Amino acid sequence: MFANAFTAGWIPQTPFMVGLFNFSPEGRGARYRVGARHWDEAALKQHEEMGFTQGWGICAAQLAELAEAEANAAR
DSSP states (O other): OBOSOEETTTEEOSSOEEEEEEEEEETTEEEEEEEEEESSHHHHHHHHHTTHHHHHHHHHHHHHHHHHHHHHHHO
16 A cells, blocks of 8 residues: 555545555466555546556556566576
């Protein structure tokens, strides 16, 4: 998890969101899950306008490419 959206005592501040990441074993590899929780609809829309969806998709594709390259190098 990451966020700069909390103050001491886990008090939410504005705007934005909390990012959630999870890696879990799956077969010979791992499953990668990511999500986000926005404070409200306005924060979600603002984040989408900034390229949130496309950017995280690009990051996931780059991570998959790197993982595949490492797996192939280890063989």
